[in-house]
Amino acid sequence: MIPTLKDVAERAGVHPSTVSRVLQGKENLPISEKTRTSIFAIAKELNYQPNQLARAFRLKKTQTIGLIVPDISNPFFSGIARSIEICSRRKDYTVVLGNTDENQDREIRMINNLLSRGIDGLILAPVQDRSGHIKDLCNRNFPLVLIDRCFDELETNAVISDNEEAAFNAISYLAQAGHRRIGFISGRKNIYTIRKRFLGYQKGIKTFDLVDDSELVSDNGFTLESGYHSTRKILSLPKSPTALLISGNKITVGAMKAIFEKKLSIPDDISLIGFTDFIGSPYWVVPMTTITHPVKEMGEAAFNLLFNNMATKETVPHSKMMVATKLNIRGSVKNLALADFAANSFPQG
């Protein structure tokens, strides 16, 4: 059987509490060198491992954090997960994982589940249909860090990227390349990131005086299929856009499917900027111009925020951390300005 404190204590001829104290390494406690070494020896001999379950129960501290994301198979979130797991391990924390599939009820059930299993803190990319349950957590002063998405109306810790600026920069880049009719394809606009991106998109439209047409905007889900259908619809518009700003890489793949089905080529017929970079982006049909989020850094920042929050009993001032994104200019955007110039230089007919 697995040895317990009691087993070690019996063999060493001391009380379990003594063993506990010695093994905890409380230096300042008065323990004779003799018993100390004896206990260490016996613990080693028996290969004693403290029962963390009992320990967690007694201490009300599990050394475990929860990580809840919409979809762990999404490269963005699996990158975050990896980063968080590595940080956690360093600080002797374990991470338990949950997928919500963008389902609000599932998120709530999952949080309650993890809570009753005793996590010390939670990192969450919320679904954002509702926020009451998150507010409750805050009120209870439960260590919580939101990641990727946060609530403007809630005072929480959060690590987010500057989606508004990112989208604005993308539009700015497209505008400079001569695009005037730009489509915006995304998941659901109640999601924080999408809302901010849309804001950035709109700001860009206004700033550069581009075509403002609600038909160019589509948001109906995060799947490959939804990206496919949105794109098909937008491409069949009487006046279809010359460029697309696309959020989410499954959506992007769906969009490409639609584009190639229509025998269009990128960037000659249509330009593309993808909102998330991932491995392989440079090697797509055309090297994809994308916006990069500093995934590793975001995970680290989230864990560190959480760690500090867990360490201090008192209320910690909440901090929303905004990280900058990067526009990776590759080859999926055509410079219409140059093209127009060329076309005008050699007038037809």
Place this chain on the structure above:
Amino acid sequence: MIPTLKDVAERAGVHPSTVSRVLQGKENLPISEKTRTSIFAIAKELNYQPNQLARAFRLKKTQTIGLIVPDISNPFFSGIARSIEICSRRKDYTVVLGNTDENQDREIRMINNLLSRGIDGLILAPVQDRSGHIKDLCNRNFPLVLIDRCFDELETNAVISDNEEAAFNAISYLAQAGHRRIGFISGRKNIYTIRKRFLGYQKGIKTFDLVDDSELVSDNGFTLESGYHSTRKILSLPKSPTALLISGNKITVGAMKAIFEKKLSIPDDISLIGFTDFIGSPYWVVPMTTITHPVKEMGEAAFNLLFNNMATKETVPHSKMMVATKLNIRGSVKNLALADFAANSFPQG
């Protein structure tokens, strides 16, 4: 504060044990309808949630399983993770996650850690430098399922895909397309999957009487960089291959980088088959011909095996489950037979 059994009991004027029994819904126990309804009402009013930590401690059952993979940010493993997480949730299990980064010591530490935290079972994609610790688990009859990789010498549950056949089929396909000099680029050959693939490769080489040259084989890691360097080396050979069979998608991306740096084009100058399909594979520079693993099914199978294993106290006969892979023929392989034919039909000079 969070209400406990005791709180509910006091309010209901009964003993905690009674509350426990009622809330467990043991129908056959003699409990009066009056106390039963009263207890339910009060539990609901207080929003009583059983403390799963205490429960787990008492019952020695945490309703938690461990999932340890080399790298959760690898799409193959994150797909597996997602599938397993979904199955787990359905059966009221939670999954805790670990990355080994192909580091054997880290794997061992992680297993011990999860064990002392009380997981009910473990799904593991092992590093495979050593197997002693896994043998120990088996001897202790601990519920364990290996995934993606297993040990020929160990009797364990496992869900693996038929890598040998997959590689053989790929080589067969390349051979039929007229390729005679085929490179094999992979991670580390001590890994089960890679070993089997290499076996399939060799079998193919023999069967179709292709060029058997150890210089065409390279295995030095799972990273983008290692793929890059391996490919560079192989492409600079005096007699460089006409096709490459590549294991692992980070490696594949590295290979493409090397190929394009050399200004070679796919498939005209060099053909490619990738060993793992992932979202976007169809939309690469050239639609990638890949081997697909049934990720979702593998995850489900692994969970089900584990679940059965956890349910039965007695020793369950171990089963290794082998799933078939699929060769997705897209556009990254050139038919040299046709090309040669064409070349011969129109002799130059």
Place this chain on the structure above:
DNA sequence: TTATTTTATGCAAACGATTGTGGCATCCAA
């Protein structure tokens, strides 16, 4: 020597749930 401090350790309660055992009513049968 006695009083006092220090050193080293034991004792027991506690965390929150589960479960075997046992006991007090009540009821029915003989």
Place this chain on the structure above:
DNA sequence: TTGGATGCCACAATCGTTTGCATAAAATAA
């Protein structure tokens, strides 16, 4: 009226650790 059966519930132990408090022995001071 007594016996046993049955319905309903309480009691207490238990899981493995931790920790405040008590205490005995040893060391030091008076």
